[in-house]
Amino acid sequence: MTSNGSVELKIQRFDPERDAAPHWQTFTVPVEPMDRVLDLLTRAKELFDGSITFRRSCAHGVCGSDALLINGRNRLACKLRVEQLGKSVTVAPLPGLPIVKDLVVDMDGFFDKYRSVQPYLVASPVEGSGERLQSQEQRDRFDDTTKCILCAACTTSCPSFWAEPEYVGPAAIVNAHRFIFDSRDENAEARLDILSDEDGVWRCRTTFNCVEACPRGINITKAILEVSSAISAQE
């Protein structure tokens, strides 16, 4: 592969054992034609500074480890090609979550919110040895929200979440939607009750940031509106 020259990679650094506050550091990193931002981060770590810290695993957009704030937008570092960004790439941790070190944020609160919506099928036992039947139309009803990889790009792009960190957030609502609209589930009412709380769906201001941020192309705002409608219908 021929070299494409180099790019300026600006990384937000923070080492809790040394630094009082985050600061920026810039590296000039050689770049190859099909490089993604994750490749740049990896190369900077390998060539210049082994202490540069970020999460990554699958490296092709299905595990959700490397959602980051890249040139001002939440995106997966492994799905974003460097050539789409030009010669200067700025990488910071996802906004609104506590920083652990460099680009790593504390995800525990995010996962607590996910777990709070009872994200699992609740259904009566089935007779016999076969599967439950579900029509293709019933299956399609919640297809979009099954795609979520819990990367947190949506929740941490949401102004309502920044303003009110107790807001359950788009990702948790997406995962509630996935069960509320599954014809096999019998627990919709409980989830709708949870989400009608003051920190539930009503905090959504339909700014569509979440839709912009989702690396899986989920129409998140639509899902949130469907959940709010279901709550209204219930009341």
Added chain:
Amino acid sequence: MTSGLRSSTTHTDVEAIVVGAGGAGLWAALELAREGIPTAVLTKLYPTRSHTGAAQGGVCAALGNVEEDHWEWHMFDTIKGGDYLADQDAAEVLAREAIPAVIELERMGLPFNRTPDGKIDQRRFGGHTRNFGEGPVRRSCYAADRTGHMILQTLYQQCIKAGVKFYDEYHVVDLVFEGGEANQGGRCSGVVGYKISDGTLHVIRAKAVLLATGGYGRAWRVTSNAHSLTGDGMSLAWRHGVPLQDMEFYQFHPTGIVGIGILLSEAARGEGGYLLNDSGTRFMETYAPKLMELAPRDMISRAIYQEVRAGRGIGGRDYIHLDVRHLGRKVIEEKLPDITDFARVYQGVEPISEPVPVQPTAHYAMGGVPTNLETEVLADARGTVVPGLFAAGEVACVSVHGANRLGTNSLVDLLVFGKRAGIRMAQICKSTSQPGSIQGAERAVRDELLELSTRPTGVRPAEIRRELAALMMDNVGVYRDEALLGAAVKRITALKLEYANVRVEDTGSVFNTDLLEARELGYLLDTAEATAVSAYARKESRGAHSREDFPERDDAKFLAHTLVWRGTEGAAASTIDYKPVTITKFEPKPRVY
């Protein structure tokens, strides 16, 4: 001087430990929870980041929902696909229990695609046939092309429901044994975990420990595997005297994205996609006229190499084309959305209007930690059980895949044997007492980690990792011979010596990925060594192991599983043993498709 470790150590008692939270670990945890066994699940990621989630095409089970099918056909396909090296009792368990496992997943909520009458839909997949090889059969149950994602999500959801205790982002750095190592009659009595967020060590004692850590694809340069797949469980067991089985059988998936190895699922061919050479010919006609593009993966990967060698790669280069254009926009976008996205994002290719360049990519370990049908780890060729230690999923070698795994059977394996692991571990927990104290069990690994993280000078781990990955690609790839393998063994032994001088730059104890990547490189070197040594010793061609100097299968000498033990420090592994293959229903025959 600071280091990647904090001095405090915590001690915890549970009854069962699951290492790894992919499909096998999660199902085992679920069974343990159902039996009320206090269990700790440790994962170096968050559970939903596990690589089970990357599996695309489907999970085979002979449900017969869209056409006639029988588990015996699935069993036969698995054995033939594995070039008769699979243990047939294990393949029978796999094919039989796939059916209730898939049904149970549906009942747990997995959103399978449906037939017009509302049943689980099924599609074709490589090597899966009707009536013992007559032609392709619709056996693969799927959820678009994100079946693995849905399996991972569904099992994690059920674990949340069942209140399973997770230790997220804990890296297991050692296994604890009492009464000697595994090959000395010792019993596994716990693990040492490293909490990534603060650098503390956690010693956890238990009656039963499951390795569910997946494979080691990162030993190769071009791979479909996640960065996290570094052979941790295999290496840790090997260091404690457990042999590794059939490590020479490593699968190259034929359709990886050129250069970076990301997988384009076999589902593309299951739906009817073509493989074309430079002249636009469906070259599989020459190699597998009956199954064509749905021949097993090892055969297609070799066919691609042959085409490239004969100058028929695209533009004379080292790749060929996967063509799905004739399937039409609707099928491509509805049934293959993820891989369409991959081609667009990572290659800038539009599969609806252009063929996609692909080449073989390192994908799956058929070999691993030897176990019996109950997932108990075995210490030798006689089948001596290592008390307290279990393995399931890709880290294990039961052996169901033999010399080559069929598409979807990795998911079937982790479902069936993950479940079996949980059931067996629960029985063991109920019938045995807690091991003796393991206070101080972290001392050895603490010293190793301290040494690694405070070495003042040395080479960067990335340099050794890069050289190892290139070496494995060139010398221990699709085609092998004595010279290539001999050179590989020698070079890996030398790299292990260089590894003793590896230097970690990050001296902090918070989220020190530099230290963990260096530790993982040690695991990769172990698994690469076991692979090269086993491949060198097997002087025949079978399944994914293709020796150009021994092109034929040799049942007289090699219808047997390889077991390899780790050598002393500084020397290549040299203790090798073979154990017979269990044959029940199907006598070995030449493998043609």
